[in-house]
Amino acid sequence: MKEKAWSVLVKLTQEGQLSALKQQLASSDAALAVNGKHFGSSGDTLLHYAARHGHLQVMEFLINEIGMDIEVYNSDYKRPLHEAASMSQIACVVYLLNNGAKVDCLKKADWTPLMMACTRRSPEVIQELLSHGADPFLKNKDGWNCFHIACREGDPLVVQHLLQFAPCVWKTESKILRTPLHTAAMHGCEEVVNILLQRCGYISESADSCGVTPFMDAVRNGHIAVGKMLLEIHGEGHTGTIATLLSLGADLHVKDKKGRSALHMASIGQHADAARTLLQLGLGDSEDASGTTARQLAKKPDILGVFEQEQD
Template sequence: MSLEIHEEDGGASGARSATKVMSVSGSGKRGRYVRQVTGRHNDTDLHVAARGGDAAALRRALLDAAAAVAATGEAPEDLEAARRAVAAEPNEAGETPLVAAAERGHLGVVVELLRHLDAEGLAAKNRSGYDALHVAAREGRHAVVQEMLNHDRMLAKTSGPANTTPLISAAMRGHIEVVELLLEQDDFGLVEMARDNGKNALHFAARQGHTGIVKALLEKDPQLARRNDKKGQTALHMAVKGTSCDVLRALVDADPAIVMLPDKNGNTALHVATRKKRAEIVSVLLRLPDTHVNALTRDHKTAFDIAEGLPVCEESCEIKDILSQHGALRSRELNQPRDELRKTVTEIKKDVHTQLEQTRKTNKNVHGIAKELRKLHREGINNATNSVTVVAVLFATVAFAAIFTVPGGNDNNGLAVVVQTTSFKIFFIFNAVALFTSLAVVVVQITVVRGETKSERRVVEVINKLMWIASVCTTISFIASCYIVLGRHFQWAAILVSLIGGVTMAGVLGTMTYYVVKSKRQRKIRKKEKMSRRSGSSSWYDNTELSDTELNPVYAL
């Protein structure tokens, strides 16, 4: 079976008329059901019956449609399909008979249509975007809303333009019976649903001053008072724009703390009421214990500043008097202690910045001094190493020459004359030690690459010890050569030279050794003291990059 609906134009004398023709075809037969359409939106006879509340005329129209189908000999289920198609047919305004009947509250017509409509027909919307339940809720048709919810309770979740729910429309219009009915059916969060701008049913009811609806919504969900829209406004912000003090009290009784909740611009309910010139609302708000009369908006304005910016009129003068009686101040008067504190903080910041800058300069100077000291230290080490190199070469030269100019002379074979004497043996051994020690020092000085001050100093310490050995060996070699040259007749002179040399070298080496040990002991003591000070607190010395070893005397022992 197939259904086809189209229009046929006709009429006379310039009058506009048309007929709706439903062609029913099936099993090789074809029938025609013709209906007259009238009115500005080309309403069918079902629309006319629905608007007039004539349930009998509606049933006759549906029977005529069924009769046209029956003439084709179709099955009973095809008759019901024809009734559904006719019952859900919209006019040019997109309005179905069910929407027309629901808007006017014709319960009998709605009941009759519900018998023949499927889910798609129930949810059909007019060109404004509202379905039948939404229209009935907006117009306060309690009986129609109840009947439709009994038929399909999920219809309450439908939404119109800007995501407007039936609950929001009923609350906006003040239809408390419809609101209570919808809240009874609400087990899927209908009370929390909001429009695209974030406003829920409580926002609109509070703005319009519908106290009963506000109380019903808060009884369903007390936390609804804290919900805000996309501008950050709560229902209290909306309520103080109106004139109902009862709505204000109902909201505050549900949650006293909302009186100081700001919107995105920092406006509390007191700021909004002052801007709207609601003197009575301002008076009620200021009597609440949680209201702060000198609260600031984001642009640093108090309620008194807003009142002074209003045009001069009776309401603005009254609001200023009320605010003054409750200790309201201008923002500039309120900020005097804050300005002083800001000035003090600025001065402290300036002083701290000056001190930090001075510290930075001091550290820079200390860094420069440390750099100069390291430079001088490195130059001193270089000079010392150069001097040691020259002395080592000199020692090696003397020792090398002494072996070829042996004291006492050589025989014809080139052998030393006094080779068997103890003095010569001592001379030969210590002369060789002095030679090789000096050569070792020269090799080290030539080979080692200088770069790190601490490492250079350690090398110098080792070299100095080697030069001590070379000096002692050279001294002993000289004394031994004296015994060889002077012989037995002048042995007293050799002994005298030995005493002079031994005392001199022993005194020098002993004194140097004493100072080396003393310096190392003092260095350990200072290091322990510095570690104990650093464990308690840090000081600017940590940034000077001067180590304890770099502040020691330049000589390396």
């Protein structure tokens, strides 16, 4: 078959033009040729294209009439189920699972279809995979499970769904000891961080193999609101953390959308040592967008004393 003819088949499959595709594959020779055909450097087959674009009838035709293997894989070892799950194609996911696709098949770097589904905000696909026995505790080559990935994407519904299905799924660390809380904090996923702090048992100041805590991840990436949550609930923000942040290149004067500085955050959490260190490092008190200074947020005697000493 000529290259132009192959291109036509790919286009028809991607567009879901079933009748035209059937005409092109009417001869037994054409059907036989396409059955083992992989396209381009990705090594995708027509079945991969159909699953990715959500063309269920095309997919059924390729499997039932052309005889394509439901577990055919491309150059990255991605199966059609990986493609359908990663693109939230629920109808294709249901069909593949009901027709024997392996729910925990692995692509390159040991990613499962469930992990791929968690890169999207698609609770229905995740539920379908879980109901067919997908293991939420499996880890990829970096030590991430599906919960790490969901926390990175930041959809609270997906995170809550996984916790409901597997209440202990949060008890995981990557190969460099990073928790899902690190991941959510680093990406500024406020709603997810709040869920993790309320429902999961992360210990205060849990550090990865480089000594980085979730608070440090949040602040050095400019996610002040997340840092505030960690200060209030975990009590992070001590002088050692601040010194480490600065050594990593964090901006001492960074402010959030409400005009609040790190000094405001220290005052909100009533952390006297943190406030003292910030003032000593040259971070002056200032008004936020509402005209409130960090000193006005100080309530406890020890942190009030810090501001009084500064005035002296």
